[in-house]
Amino acid sequence: xxxxxxxxxxxxxxxxxxxxxxxxxxxxxxxxxxxxxxxxxxxxxxxxxxxxxxxxxxxxxxxxxxxxxxxxxxxxxxxxxxxxxxxxxxxxxxxxxxxxxxxxxxxxxxxxxxxxxxxxxxxxxxxxxxxxxxxxxxxxxxxxxxxxxxxxxxxxxxxxxxxxxxxxxxxxxxxxxxxxxxxxxxxxxxxxxxxxxxxxxxxxxxxxxxxxxxxxxxxxxxxxxxxxxxxxxxxxxxxxxxxxxxxxxxxxxxxxxxxxxxxxxxxxxxxxxxxxxxxxxxxxxxxxxxxxxxxxxxxxxxxxxxxxxxxxxxxxxxxxxxxxxxxxxxxxxxxxxxxxxxxxxxxxxxxxxxxxxxxxxxxxxxxxxxxxxxxxxxxxxxxxxxxxxxxxxxxxxxxxxxxxxxxxxxxxxxxxxxxxxxxxxxxxxxxxxxxxxxxxxxxxxxxxxxxxxxxxxxxxxxxxxxxxxxxxxxxxxxxxxxxxxxxxxxxxxxxxxxxxxxxxxxxxxxxxxxxxxxxxxxxxxxxxxxxxxxxxxxxxxxxxxxxxxxxxxxxxxxxxxxxxxxxxxxxxxxxxxxxxxxxxxxxxxxxxxxxxxxxxxxxxxxxxxxxxxxxxxxxxxxxxxxxxxxxxxxxxxxxxxxxxxxxxxxxxxxxxxxxxxxxxxxxxxxxxxxxxxxxxxxxxxxxxxxxxxxxxxxxxxxxxxxxxxxxxxxxxxxxxxxxxxxxxxxxxxxxxxxxxxxxxxxxxxxxxxxxxxxxxxxxxxxxxxxxxxxxxxxx
Numbered sequence: 001x002x003x004x005x006x007x008x009x010x011x012x013x014x015x016x017x018x019x020x021x022x023x024x025x026x027x028x029x030x031x032x033x034x035x036x037x038x039x040x041x042x043x044x045x046x047x048x049x050x051x052x053x054x055x056x057x058x059x060x061x062x063x064x065x066x067x068x069x070x071x072x073x074x075x076x077x078x079x080x081x082x083x084x085x086x087x088x089x090x091x092x093x094x095x096x097x098x099x100x101x102x103x104x105x106x107x108x109x110x111x112x113x114x115x116x117x118x119x120x121x122x123x124x125x126x127x128x129x130x131x132x133x134x135x136x137x138x139x140x141x142x143x144x145x146x147x148x149x150x151x152x153x154x155x156x157x158x159x160x161x162x163x164x165x166x167x168x169x170x171x172x173x174x175x176x177x178x179x180x181x182x183x184x185x186x187x188x189x190x191x192x193x194x195x196x197x198x199x200x201x202x203x204x205x206x207x208x209x210x211x212x213x214x215x216x217x218x219x220x221x222x223x224x225x226x227x228x229x230x231x232x233x234x235x236x237x238x239x240x241x242x243x244x245x246x247x248x249x250x251x252x253x254x255x256x257x258x259x260x261x262x263x264x265x266x267x268x269x270x271x272x273x274x275x276x277x278x279x280x281x282x283x284x285x286x287x288x289x290x291x292x293x294x295x296x297x298x299x300x301x302x303x304x305x306x307x308x309x310x311x312x313x314x315x316x317x318x319x320x321x322x323x324x325x326x327x328x329x330x331x332x333x334x335x336x337x338x339x340x341x342x343x344x345x346x347x348x349x350x351x352x353x354x355x356x357x358x359x360x361x362x363x364x365x366x367x368x369x370x371x372x373x374x375x376x377x378x379x380x381x382x383x384x385x386x387x388x389x390x391x392x393x394x395x396x397x398x399x400x401x402x403x404x405x406x407x408x409x410x411x412x413x414x415x416x417x418x419x420x421x422x423x424x425x426x427x428x429x430x431x432x433x434x435x436x437x438x439x440x441x442x443x444x445x446x447x448x449x450x451x452x453x454x455x456x457x458x459x460x461x462x463x464x465x466x467x468x469x470x471x472x473x474x475x476x477x478x479x480x481x482x483x484x485x486x487x488x489x490x491x492x493x494x495x496x497x498x499x500x501x502x503x504x505x506x507x508x509x510x511x512x513x514x515x516x517x518x519x520x521x522x523x524x525x526x527x528x529x530x531x532x533x534x535x536x537x538x539x540x541x542x543x544x545x546x547x548x549x550x551x552x553x554x555x556x557x558x559x560x561x562x563x564x565x566x567x568x569x570x571x572x573x574x575x576x577x578x579x580x581x582x583x584x585x586x587x588x589x590x591x592x593x594x595x596x597x598x599x600x601x602x603x604x605x606x607x608x609x610x611x612x613x614x615x616x617x618x619x620x621x622x623x624x625x626x627x628x629x630x631x632x633x634x635x636x637x638x639x640x641x642x643x644x645x646x647x648x649x650x651x652x653x654x655x656x657x658x659x660x661x662x663x664x665x666x667x668x669x670x671x672x673x674x675x676x677x678x679x680x681x682x683x684x685x686x687x688x689x690x691x692x693x694x695x696x697x698x699x700x701x702x703x704x705x706x707x708x709x710x711x712x713x714x715x716x717x718x719x720x721x722x723x724x725x726x727x728x729x730x731x732x733x734x735x736x737x738x739x740x741x742x743x744x745x746x747x748x749x750x751x752x753x754x755x756x757x758x759x760x761x762x763x764x765x766x767x768x769x770x771x772x773x774x775x776x777x778x779x
Contacts, residue, residue, distance in 0.1 A: 010297075020087030022150050023092050038219070040222050046061065049061040050242075050286050053293065057250055058252065064095065064296060064297070066297070068095075068301070098296075102290075103165055106148045106290075107148050108207065133257070147164070165194070167195065197216060228519055229522055230286070232519070232523050234282040236266070245285075256284060327391060330394075331343060353370075366420060370417050374416045379540070420471075423471065430632070434629060442481075445482070451499045454499060456628045457628045461506050462506060473550065474498075501550055506774075507777035508778065511774055512561070513591045527553070536549055559572075563580075569779065577767045584666065586645075600739070602619065603616065612750050635738065637680055641674055642690070642744065652691075658756055661674075672763050673758075677740065693748070694754075701745045
């Protein structure tokens with residue numbers, strides 16, 4: 001009797017490089033459904049595994065089970081347009097999302113490897129180390145392409161390599177969805193979004209030049225953003241550790257480079273050359289690890305029905321244990337007879353938070369987040385959200401009791417659990433909330449109301465911006481608040497430190513993203529806990545757990561981007577403002593909203609001739625924008641483009657229109673100088689041209705109650721307005737005075753244009769106000 005199925009554990013290199021085999025995703029499978037979260041987890045796990053290998057050489061990354069069954073009779077007109085184009089077609093029953101995503105990731109790695117090989121050749125000059133590394137990356141391009149392409153030996157094939165995975169789909173199409181083609185056009189034969197990407201990558205088309213749908217674009221961009229972030233961390237220390245693993249027998253990175261460089265020579269070069277070289281070393285290691293250190297279990301069935309039965313059996317699992325539940329017995333054993341009095345209260349704190357979760361998946365996710373964050377703040381370890389890594393770190397790192405560090409370790413887990421439970425996990429409060437839970441909680445811990453409110457605002461901001469890494473830092477200062485409860489002197493100090501840290505993190509993130517609009521500064525946060533340098537970790541940097549140390553480190557991080565001066569506000573101001581005023585703020589909406597809040601806090605209208613549209617400083621408390629209540633107010637929920645994002649198709653006021661605002665993209669309209677804040681009803685009701693908007697803003701600022709001004713009819717006549725939005729009277733009657741719009745209303749009443757030149761001036765003005773406030777939070 002023939003064996004009904006075979007199974008094997010395979011490294012990805014062996015799985016993808018089987019000669020002549022292509023993967024076919026049958027019509028009954030779902031469409032490609034990965035999003036940026038799935039992509040982030042995969043690529044982050046791979047780089048985390050590379051680093052994990054440095055301390056655990058045999059570490060392997062398991063990517064699950066793949067179930068296949070061979071297509072016995074590949075059909076002409078269904079699978080390919082030419083007989084025997086491939087030697088084997090494997091139908092994918094389980095694993096199609098992973099196989100496809102790995103193929104896409106390989107395209108990204110190949111593009112990076114080719115680009116870095118070229119850069120090494122350019123910047124390396126006559127240095128042999130650069131030439132050798134460039135050659136190895138070029139060889140890696142050839143090897144990694146087997147993850148996304150399969151070679152056909154059929155004569156006349158153009159190109160000779162074909163997408164390794166295609167999919168069936170719309171049976172009314174002709175040809176039916178994707179087909180492997182001998183020499184046909186990509187658009188005619190690779191119709192699915194994924195196979196089209198692979199086919200174009202094989203033809204050398206850059207990923208940035210492809211017209212991808214939103215889902216596929218989010219996956220590719222996440223791969224790119226995370227790789228960029230990881231390569232940013234590459235330095236001589238990491239390269240040295242990778243080369244140690246290169247020489248370690250049995251390591252997953254053993255001989256990832258056949259020509260180990262002399263790093264003393266590299267260290268003598270300039271900073272750009274070093275960064276290029278160290279980035280290339282890390283990329284090579286990660287690509288090799290993807291091929292050799294990542295594994296799947298492959299089950300190949302002769303019969304399709306058996307393949308489906310196996311799929312159902314493997315996916316009908318019970319409730320899994322979390323890493324903490326597996327770790328808890330080690331804690332009980334370590335404390336022995338002293339467990340109940342020595343450490344059980346901290347364990348109870350942890351379990352109380354985890355047990356609140358209503359499903360096993362949510363409990364596992366919260367456990368992952370707590371352990372990953374604890375590992376970072378305790379000793380700087382960068383963990384992925386994988387059960388085995390979490391369990392290994394917990395058991396290997398737990399100090400032997402009764403040492404104080406042992407209690408600190410478990411207490412750190414408890415503090416992180418409570419921080420996530422109270423600060424990170426709660427859903428966003430409803431619009432116009434006046435009773436905000438985080439503000440109340442911080443008050444209950446002993447913070448004064450105003451301090452609690454401002455600290456909560458900063459946390460709401462970074463939380464809404466999905467700036468997860470900031471919570472690792474803030475959790476340290478939150479733990480100090482917990483420790484200080486009941487001690488008035490300690491509480492006053494801890495309260496001031498927590499507020500200062502929250503303001504510093506909010507300021508740092510806004511200044512970073514406002515001037516660069518690029519990657520999140522996660523690697524700079526990790527440096528705060530790096531055991532190889534002065535740090536503020538629980539294990540080795542407790543003395544540095546101060547707001548002053550944090551602010552100093554964050555200033556240096558900004559200076560490292562060339563957008564700030566860490567020692568002088570005077571020198572820092574033009575550096576940051578010049579970088580930020582041209583940034584497309586709108587593309588980071590939460591950061592943009594916070595920046596607009598900062599710029600409009602406690603303002604008045606600049607009445608000087610020629611400065612209509614600008615702010616001046618008002619009295620303290622006159623326009624309280626930097627409050628938690630304002631952050632949740634519906635009056636400021638929408639970012640409004642004063643000059644509309646898309647050029648108006650029909651102009652009612654051609655004399656007031658500046659075509660220079662629309663250079664063919666959104667580079668001008670997305671600047672902060674073209675933006676303001678409105679409620680959703682107002683934003684959706686206002687007309688699109690500047691005179692209409694100026695009149696609308698004038699109504700919303702109710703100038704007759706605060707200062708003399710033109711009548712409504714006179715202003716309409718001077719602006720040339722013939723008709724009003726039907727909802728204007730209702731909306732303006734129901735809207736309170738909106739001070740931040742008053743400068744815009746004034747600009748309209750004096751007949752000044754809203755043009756590209758003014759947008760540039762206002763961008764500088766708002767950026768100067770943002771800098772002046774936030775720089776103070778970092779000093």
